[in-house]
Amino acid sequence: MSSRYRTLYLRALSPGPPLPLTPEDRRDLPSTEASEDPGDAARSLRSLAEEAVRWSAEESERFTDVFPAATGQEADARQETVRRVIRNCAPFALSAGAWLQWLSSPGNSETEPVLRTLSLYATDVGVGMPLADRGTDFRELLRGHGIAEEQPGLQLAGSEYVDGFSFRLPALLLLMSRHPDAYQAQLLGADLCLRHIGVLPPLAAALRAARVRDDEYAALDLGGPRPGAGASGRELSWAAVHALLDAARPRSAERASGEGDDAGRAVSGFRWALREVRDWSERLHQETALSLHPDYGVWRLIHTRARQAAAYHSRFLLDGRPLSEWFADVDAGPTPFLTALARSRLVRPGKPEASPLLRSLIGPKGPMFRIFTEEEISLLSRWIRRLPDPGSVLTAPADGQEEPRRDLHRAQAQWPVQGSKSALSALPAEAHPAADSAPAPFTARRPPLTHRAARSAYTPLLSRADSPALRDFAHAYATRWLARCRYALNRPSRSGLPVVWDRENGLRAWLARAHDQHAEGFEENHVTLPSRAELVDSTLQLAPLIMIDGGWLQAFTDYRLASSRVGHFLFRTYWDELGNGEPELNHPRIYRELLRQMGIDLPPTASRAFTDWPELRDESFAMPVFWLSVSRFPDEFTPEILGLNLAMELSGVGGSYRNARVALRHHGFSTQFVDLHNTIDNVATGHSAWAADAIDNYLSDLPGTPGPGGEAEAWERVRVGYRSLNPPTGRLAELRAVLSSRRRTPAAAQPARPSL
Numbered sequence: 001m002s003s004r005y006r007t008l009y010l011r012a013l014s015p016g017p018p019l020p021l022t023p024e025d026r027r028d029l030p031s032t033e034a035s036e037d038p039g040d041a042a043r044s045l046r047s048l049a050e051e052a053v054r055w056s057a058e059e060s061e062r063f064t065d066v067f068p069a070a071t072g073q074e075a076d077a078r079q080e081t082v083r084r085v086i087r088n089c090a091p092f093a094l095s096a097g098a099w100l101q102w103l104s105s106p107g108n109s110e111t112e113p114v115l116r117t118l119s120l121y122a123t124d125v126g127v128g129m130p131l132a133d134r135g136t137d138f139r140e141l142l143r144g145h146g147i148a149e150e151q152p153g154l155q156l157a158g159s160e161y162v163d164g165f166s167f168r169l170p171a172l173l174l175l176m177s178r179h180p181d182a183y184q185a186q187l188l189g190a191d192l193c194l195r196h197i198g199v200l201p202p203l204a205a206a207l208r209a210a211r212v213r214d215d216e217y218a219a220l221d222l223g224g225p226r227p228g229a230g231a232s233g234r235e236l237s238w239a240a241v242h243a244l245l246d247a248a249r250p251r252s253a254e255r256a257s258g259e260g261d262d263a264g265r266a267v268s269g270f271r272w273a274l275r276e277v278r279d280w281s282e283r284l285h286q287e288t289a290l291s292l293h294p295d296y297g298v299w300r301l302i303h304t305r306a307r308q309a310a311a312y313h314s315r316f317l318l319d320g321r322p323l324s325e326w327f328a329d330v331d332a333g334p335t336p337f338l339t340a341l342a343r344s345r346l347v348r349p350g351k352p353e354a355s356p357l358l359r360s361l362i363g364p365k366g367p368m369f370r371i372f373t374e375e376e377i378s379l380l381s382r383w384i385r386r387l388p389d390p391g392s393v394l395t396a397p398a399d400g401q402e403e404p405r406r407d408l409h410r411a412q413a414q415w416p417v418q419g420s421k422s423a424l425s426a427l428p429a430e431a432h433p434a435a436d437s438a439p440a441p442f443t444a445r446r447p448p449l450t451h452r453a454a455r456s457a458y459t460p461l462l463s464r465a466d467s468p469a470l471r472d473f474a475h476a477y478a479t480r481w482l483a484r485c486r487y488a489l490n491r492p493s494r495s496g497l498p499v500v501w502d503r504e505n506g507l508r509a510w511l512a513r514a515h516d517q518h519a520e521g522f523e524e525n526h527v528t529l530p531s532r533a534e535l536v537d538s539t540l541q542l543a544p545l546i547m548i549d550g551g552w553l554q555a556f557t558d559y560r561l562a563s564s565r566v567g568h569f570l571f572r573t574y575w576d577e578l579g580n581g582e583p584e585l586n587h588p589r590i591y592r593e594l595l596r597q598m599g600i601d602l603p604p605t606a607s608r609a610f611t612d613w614p615e616l617r618d619e620s621f622a623m624p625v626f627w628l629s630v631s632r633f634p635d636e637f638t639p640e641i642l643g644l645n646l647a648m649e650l651s652g653v654g655g656s657y658r659n660a661r662v663a664l665r666h667h668g669f670s671t672q673f674v675d676l677h678n679t680i681d682n683v684a685t686g687h688s689a690w691a692a693d694a695i696d697n698y699l700s701d702l703p704g705t706p707g708p709g710g711e712a713e714a715w716e717r718v719r720v721g722y723r724s725l726n727p728p729t730g731r732l733a734e735l736r737a738v739l740s741s742r743r744r745t746p747a748a749a750q751p752a753r754p755s756l
Helices: 002-012 023-028 038-062 074-095 112-125 132-142 163-176 180-197 201-210 214-219 233-251 263-290 298-309 322-329 333-342 375-383 402-413 453-461 468-487 508-524 532-541 551-557 569-579 587-597 616-630 638-650 655-667 674-678 688-702 713-725 730-745
Strands: none
Touching: 002 163, 023 163, 038 180, 038 214, 038 233, 038 263, 074 132, 074 163, 074 201, 074 375, 112 180, 112 569, 132 214, 163 180, 163 263, 180 233, 180 263, 201 214, 201 263, 214 638, 233 263, 298 322, 298 333, 298 375, 298 674, 333 402, 453 468, 453 655, 468 616, 468 713, 508 638, 508 688, 532 587, 551 569, 551 587, 551 616, 551 688, 569 638, 569 688, 587 655, 587 674, 616 638, 638 688, 638 713, 655 674, 688 713
16 A cells, blocks of 8 residues: 555656546545535634644644654664654655645636635745755755655655555655646645644654754744745645635635535645644654664565565575575565574674674675675664674563564564565546546547637636647647647747847846847837727737746746746746736736726636637637646746747837827827736846746756757747747648657657756
8 A cells, every 4th residue: 555655646646637536536635525614614613723823832742752762772763763753744844835736727826715825825835936946945854864865756656664664654645736627626725734743743753853954943933934935834724724714715605515615625724734743643653653663674674675585685694594585585584584693693683893794795896896885784783783782583572572573573664675666656547537537528539729719718718727639639639739839930030039049148138138029129129009998909909928927937846846946936027917916916906807898707617608708719729728738847848838838928019018008098008017027027127037047047957959959959849939929820830840740759659858
């Protein structure tokens, strides 16, 4: 069972298509059917929060008692126990806050709960700074204790030093994060619980045992404030939950009998998280207490490596039996094997420095050189030194000492085995389809890529929910759009990116020149004012695009991208487009208010009524659907998204925004939307500058040699993405798109791009 959560954790880390939910998953997750009056839910959550705080403090004290003394021979054991606990906290702590990563989407980016959640999540990832997420804080702790498993991914999921049960909670949280439409309320409830727990109790005890500084401890407190944040994690989490409950009040009276609601789901999520953390802490407490047994460390090492070791050592006899047979028979338990080893010529009880096992065998000229790590050599040394001690295999068990040995035998069934497929098994092939399937227009394997099809795709693409058919459509649409942009790419143009990227100077100089051209164009050309009707119509036709402002960057809310060297620029831009969590600065809301001034009151963006609005033309959905499609493939289309982002942020600065301002003022409408963009998109410190810096950072990490994966190829793709905001038209361009898209590999077979 523990291998299931390792695998689930690993797969849920990926920003690719959401994992389908199996019946087993649903049994593990909090209920989607819970219901509760919003007022009662608020009271329940306050009571639960007090319970979580109280339990966290008590459990931390209980865990502290497990650690050995800090002096004498116990000092090494204490340090090893600290490392063991820290390692088992790594799957959770390296992705702390990641469960919020997909709660925002282009379809809900105006809503109060999402804006409040984004405010919380932005502090978790350290918005505006690279490598400033909570996981990085924990990574520093790992490095300080010489622990190599510092990246959430394959190395951590396959680590023999981390118990399988420690992957359950983070795996399930990450799994829910990939299904935000079904689990938004539960995630916010779970988040509130985790903020009140603060530092996981086992981790809190380990930090005290390691005597870390107060600031290092505070950095790992989920409920505390982060650098630069005005509010604590608890306060921001409560703000998101209160916004959710406020939004649930009008709907509670309309709920059908037996139907779940967000208030009840939030309470369910809190209770679920508290139960899960308690269960995990109890299991880790038991394993930590067991690890103090003199034979624990060496037996776990032998058990983990037995499969590989059994292939060797057939000539070496241990107590008259080939050593390879001992390794093959580890399921018999620790006592026979360890007793034979302790009495063999390899070991001098109490004298590790004189034991051949640690001298000639693993020395530079020995047959087992570099088989063991320094940490494992220290472990073997401590075991040999303690062999005369009561409880070791060389002493007869006193009253009460036989049971720990039996516990050791029972515990080994849950330990990972190096090289075993069970450590990282694949999820069942018969996994059930995702609950959030795509609507009827996406049943064909090769759907039409017309403006009408784009209009039909708009609503389902606004959600993070996915299906194979919808994903196929999005990939085909993005691929064909980008293929069209390759037509005559190298034809001289004043408005395009240079043919060659300047590795020494980057894009800032080019950016300044492009801005000058925009400004000169505005000054030289007389603004032709549209009529009021023309202005209203053009503003309306832009609504499908502007109401998803930042939508091309939605993938960069993913935890592994949001604070990366490249991705942090893009997440910060996305965060700005949505108003930094403030409703009055939210760009879709500002644009909606402008439309209301014009007498147009559009339905919610994610509703079918919006897509069906009769005054909206089919072609008005073409570009928005490209944004939504390409953003679903952040690894595959990284260079293109970077280029599109630069084009989008630079497009109006100094020129068209100023033209629009003149027209809006002339007809008596608010200019807030264009004024805001003309300032925040500026080329010195704004979005345009960030977009250029993101590209420079991305390309500087690539090899300068020609060929696939190199700088030249990536730069050409950036140029294609830049052009995608204003793609070429005409039959030849469209023919290029059709032919190129037919040669493309299906989305599922595309190789992953280099990590951001």
